[in-house]
Amino acid sequence: MxxxxxxxxxxxxxxxxxxxxxxxxxxxxxxxxxxxxxxxxxxPPFHRSAMDGFAINSQGYSPNQIYPYHRELPAGMSMDLEPNELAIRIMTGAPVPEGLDVVIKIEDATLSESNGQKQVSFSTKEIKPWFNISKRGExxxxxxxxxxxxxxxxxxxxxxxxxxxxxxxxxxKAPKVHIISTGNEVIPIHQSPLPYQIRDSNSYTITSILSKYKIQPESVTHAPDLESEITEQIQKGLEADILILSGGVSMGSLDLVPSILQRLGVELIFHKTAIKPGKPIWFGKRKNTVVFGMPGNPFSVQTCSRIFLEPFLRKSYGQNQLPSYKLPFSATKQRKGSLTEFFPVRFETTDKTYLAPTTFNGSGDVRAGVFSDGLAVFPSELSQIQRGDIVDFLPW
Structure with a gap:
């Protein structure tokens, strides 16, 4: 293992x-x-005014100096300066004409008129070139x-x-993906379950992970624990780039998936990992198809999708992996075995941000991931985690 x-x-x-x-x-x-x-x-493709105001030249500027003006330049138009033109009114986003290098916002301008001539002065004490202008190519x-x-x-x-x-x-291009949910106890979500039956949530969990990467599975099917039916579904699924199964990979007498996969020529790369939940996971390949055989419990599927399937998709797409973080734990947790444990946690902020454990009754708990922000990692070499200890955190 x-x-x-x-x-x-x-x-x-x-x-x-x-x-x-x-x-x-x-x-x-x-x-x-x-x-x-x-x-x-x-x-910007031109020197662009960052303000509604007036464009002038910075040379020789002094506060309260009078500038005559008669033109206005809105965004989406351009103009060249006329001889002896010292100022124009300008709108945000408009190209600043060559020869002007400052825009003073309208709030700092005093407008007046003398003998029919519009004029403006400014209260701004100091200016410098490119004041309130986004320079071309910046x-x-x-x-x-x-x-x-x-x-x-x-x-x-x-x-x-x-x-x-x-x-x-x-x-x-999105890979072709087939999803197969297995198990005699599994029924479609639109049916009413008998006391010993469960609705198929696993295919929805896997589909949700795929949807983050705009991957729509080509088929989502269910197969009962019958060798002939599982074989038929896997044969079809091996035509995809990625085949994902849930259930049937553990050690029970009806856990038929591993033997069927290998009989159909799928090369086993590993079966079982030293983690909890998700220990029975099966992984292999045949030609250009990779196969994920996930355990059947709902939270095992959610965990394996996050820690194994999603990293595979991201690397296939040339993306960086999702980051992990190190944050303090808010409680005390004792080890219950020898496996590396992934368990749901949520953010809790008091004097600082902690990771707080959520209600978790094992990998079959249908609500295990609800109200959690991600997974905390309990390394196999530790016997306990105490309040304040720094733990690795994988956000959903």
């Missing part, structure tokens, strides 16, 4: 590189960039790297790509 870190290393060693595809910008939200994105021009210059490949497109990236005129975006 291998350790958690050994298991994760073996899983990440089997990462597949998926193809690229072009999608419209409107379809790209949540997808992962497959190529670097560079600036198509300078940003954000980005043509050819600058804007977004590296491997970035997941969120709201900020989505907006930025629109600013760059990216009508089409090159993203990583």
């Amino acid at each position: 291998i350790s958690y870190t050994e298991a994760l290393d073996k899983i990440l060693a089997e990462v597949r590189v998926y193809q690229d595809e072009l999608v419209s910008l409107s379809e790209s939200l949540g997808r992962v960039l497959s190529t670097d994105v560079e600036a198509d021009r300078d940003y 954000d980005l210059q043509t050819g600058d790297l804007v977004l590296p490949k491997g970035i997941q497109i969120g709201t900020s990236e989505f907006s930025l790509l629109a600013s760059l005129g990216k009508e089409k975006v090159s993203v990583v």
Whole structure:
């Protein structure tokens, strides 16, 4: 039985590189960039006024000096200075004409009129060149790297790509995924369970993890603990890039999945890890298909999806792994075995932020992950965690 870190290393060693595809910008939200994105021009593309006010030249400025003006420049237009023109009224976002290098906001201006001539003076005591002006190229210059490949497109990236005129975006093509939930006791969620039956939540847990990466499973099926039916479903599932099963991987007489997988030519990479929950996890491959055989208990599936499946997806997409954090624990917890334990915790803030354990009655507890912020790690080499001890934390 291998350790958690050994298991994760073996899983990440089997990462597949998926193809690229072009999608419209409107379809790209949540997808992962497959190529670097560079600036198509300078940003701002011109010296841009950062204020509503007046544009003047900084040379020779003194407070309360009178500046005649007669023109106004809104955003979306440009103008050249006329001979002897010393000031213009300007709006936020407008290009500052060449020859002017300061914008004084309207709140610091005093407007007046003399003999039909508009004029303005300013109370600002000191100014310097480019005061209240965003200089051309100060954000980005043509050819600058804007977004590296491997970035997941969120709201900020989505907006930025629109600013760059990216009508089409090159993203990583989503892998084909098949999900199989096994077990005689498992029924679809729309059916009323008998006392000895449970509804299938595992396929929904796995689907939720996939949806974070805009992966829609090609099929989600259920197979009872019958060798013929499990074999049929696995044969179909092995046509996918990723096959994910839940249940049937432990040591019971009806835990048929491992023997069926190997009979169908799936190479075993490991079976069982020294963790709790999730100890019976099975992992293997056949040609271009990787296979995750997860335990059947709901929280085992949620934990294994977070610590094994999600890192695999992120590396396949060229993304950095989700960070882990070190935070103090708010209680005392005793070891109940020799395995590395992952257990649900929530943030608790008093004098500082702690990790507080949530109600947890084992891997079959359907509410185990509810109201938690992630998983705390109880290393196998420790016998207890005391209040104030620093523990590793994996956010959901």
